[in-house]
Amino acid sequence: MKRREPDKPQPFYKGRGAASNITGRFAEHSSTRESDGWQTEAEPLEQLLTTSIEEKAKSIIATNQSPDIPFTQSINPYRGCEHGCVYCYARPAHAYMDLSPGLDFETKIFFKPNAAELLEKALRKPNYVCSPIALGANTDPYQPLEKEKGITRTLLEVMQKFRQPVTIITKSQLILRDLPILAEMAQDNLAQVAVSVTTLDNDLKRKLEPRTAGPKARLRTIGALSENGIPTAVLAAPMIPALNDCELEAILKSGRESGAERAAYILLRLPYEVAPLFREWLAIHYPHRADHVMSLIQQSRGGQDYQSDFSQRRQGTGVFAQLLRQRFIVAIRKLGLNHRRLLLDCSQFDPPPQAGEQQCLF
Template identity: 55%
Template sequence: MARPRSSSPPDPASLARSVRKGRGAASNADGRFEPARHEPEDDGWGGLDEPLVPLATTLGVDSARSVITRNDSPDIPFDRSINPYRGCEHGCIYCYARPSHAYLGLSPGLDFETRLYAKPDAAARLADELRAPGYCPQPIALGTNTDPYQPVERRTGITRAILEVLARCEHPLTIVTKSALIERDLDLLGPMAQKNLVKAFLSVTTLKRDLARRLEPRAAAPERRLEAIARLSQAGIPVGVMVAPVIPVLTDGEIEAILAAAREAGAREAGYILLRLPREVKDLFKEWLALHAPLSAAHVMARLREARGGREYDARFGVRMRGEGEYADLIRARFALACRRLGLDRRKPAALDLSRFRPPPSPANANDATGAATGQLDLFEGP
């Protein structure tokens, strides 16, 4: 049933009925570009009280003609990135990438974590872009919008194919993930680390297993992420921890404990991001609070507004990642003090090596983007 848009949130009873096991969002409101809003309505037969059918994850094809995304943002430390997937099955309720699903005509709610799109030819497109005349290497970031190691990567292998291209070209990269699946690629990342071509970050929001399961239902458990940090470190890969996001009241008291646990596991550096609630994420997060932390909801939002100039989100460069005001300053000071005490502010690895990069050969010369021999030789190549 189509209705005009309404900003009124669903009542708590309706939200409770809509919760699906293993999913982060409780609703699936239409994206902001859609002309109508659809809402369930009881037809008199008690249909709304019937058990919900579990939502399966679907995977479509994103046939992008390029895979390197450029940016000139002054508050992130890279100018290019690759996202092998649109949408993310981890289902993190706070994910700032959720609003991007609206551009596909889908909901930033449940659609974002169940209706995924993959770029199966990402490795081939990447090779094309790297061999373009005039290409100048800078570290490529994986995992800036959605997680490159989300569950579907186990069967598609798209992230691994991208790594294979970068490894052959000796192109530097950085990785951010919440998944222990990164351990699968130690055979590629280890040799790259020996050449100073890679560093990785594991994102740890909380050490509380139950809270993590509700915030990030299909991401690796906190202790498993710490184990992944240890295994990356043991393999000689520079690894850090992202305390992200810091959620007022719910997780801000864990900053020091997360940093200490990550340092003990082998993390060399650390960063943090204060909770961001752009566009539809704001309402989705409020729904989550009403369901999972009703007694803390008002306190959480009050603290967040305190750090956002009285608003629930502030998109300005320079403050969107950390906030401002007394509460934000306190978080900043605590983080810096803990890093200094643990030595996480003194052990940063050197900048990644840009000098080793060599463009991939033309597919007609030897190998295709995945490394398979084509059997074709260059016109002037000898026997």
Template identity: 55%
Template sequence: MSQQDFIKGRGTAIQPNARFESTHTEAQDDGWIGDLEETPQITRTHITEERARSIISHNSSPDVPIDASLNPYRGCEHGCSYCFARPTHAYLNLSPGLDFETKLFAKTNAAAVLEAELAKPSYRCVTITLGTNTDPYQPIERRYAITRQVLEVLARTRHPVAIITKNALIERDLDLLVDLARDNLVRVMVSITTLDNRLSSKLEPRASAPHRRIETVRALSAAGVSVSVLVAPVIPMITDRFLEEILQRSHAAGAQSAGYVLIRLPHEVKDIFRDWLRVHFPDRAEHVMSLIQQMRGGRDYDARFGTRMKGEGVFADLLKARFARMQRQLGLGLRSENPLNTSLFQPPRKLQPQGDLFAR
């Protein structure tokens, strides 16, 4: 295995061209810098601070139970090789490969823009989900705390929020989450892909280790925060064997509901994931892709609503049956069964020219 095949702490070492680029580049050894395979690769994380013009996105997909979403960051340092959000970096004229996990963008004014949008007379309160595209608690959140600032706005306005993460850093914000939980204003969904630490370090190298995520479920639940576990994504012949045990251990830790999502490989992700299989599981790479294609109508990915999250066919039906059996056995509910409270929302008060001189 060459240095170009694998970079420690990163999900991929390749840089597939973004699909919107008008020109493509390819490295060639001209004899001046030696063997390309021996050339050190720069993998330091580079963060660009940006000012968002809007912050709330609305969902129109019928198979995603999310009305509105907010993503404090673009790109994700977790480096998950399977991440369906990687193709979004193409809109920035960056590669969905290594660029996605090393060239990040922090929306430093997210909380202020959110407050302004919540204050609009036309705004109607629906649950806002953090982490639908990139993880709001990825490592750079320790430095920027944008997610915490957003939660402070939502807590102050009593606005419901759902959070999807695979990072134990969320425990830092337990004070805000407990406050929101008292009024049924928050639900956390912890994503757990595998229970094998070594596999996780290859598959999602900068996310919290699986056992640490289980402890996060326990900590949140013990504090009174509603917790759901997402077995996501399920990868045939790689992670599907952990399905039952993830549900059992999450339930024992206090998870109240559960869901699962089949691996999705849109656009450039299919090439990144194929390369990951070639590097880490060459003995079964073809078999894994064959099973994925069987569940995707013979293709690497099927984007149709209704099938893209779970797939179809014999293997997909088996996964569905396995999940349903464990769900019944453990008494785990569905995320949609207990909607969050939208009745307590108080829009932010606009500042008056004379301030609070006459307020009582």
């Protein structure tokens, strides 16, 4: 019997999560590269540089009514994210910009230089009703571009001035730059942070989230935030069947030991273009495990790659999803996580006087 030669690994861009620029769902035309048979070796892939694009936003606070999302207001200082997490549920948003949810999402980053100005205007509107604002629902507010642009920092300064409660989710240790602001807000119960820890395995991290901080750096970030009195959660997300779900308890334990008070997890979500991008990623990095991973995902999503139903999209259904949930419940009980609910205080919201306004004398 002739021995079957192993498949040649498909090329991919080093330091990038997606392997291609998949066509967005709104595009009328698409193109693809096909071999003509003459080339015997794969062409080396050119280096992909990140491009930042200025976007003059007209509004800055987004609202939602989704019952499974723990906030009703959010701000995204950027569109796209250079972290390059291949599983990111925000990738399909780039299709609205006539760009690909694939490589374009992590290499063409839009920034909003007027974000702080728009936020201040929004907070001063007479009909504004204060509720916590989530920074970075569809992007990481502390991705690499923030070091240069500082947009997240200016937003925090406005929130501090108005005593507007804020929650933040990030994978970046750059958040420690703003530790003084966050610590001061946290003293008045106006700030909370969640640090996402997807894996404790550096090799898997490099493949799955190529431009994010390493696991140890994220745990140190949890520790620094907690030590400065900022309520901090560890977010084990996403949990990917047969890939990193075996780490759930270890992630929660490491987060707790670093100072996290609360924890949450989310089962992998593959909406729209994320599903084919993730399948492509599996074929490159874990070809012999790909079918098993996708089988478990579909068992947890009603036989499909994804279901958008609010009641189950974060945790899934089926045997695997139920076992994952039970494991989480047992782990947080054992570790003493989530023993108290932390609610930010909206009663302190107080727009400061503008220049020229007469202040109250009494």
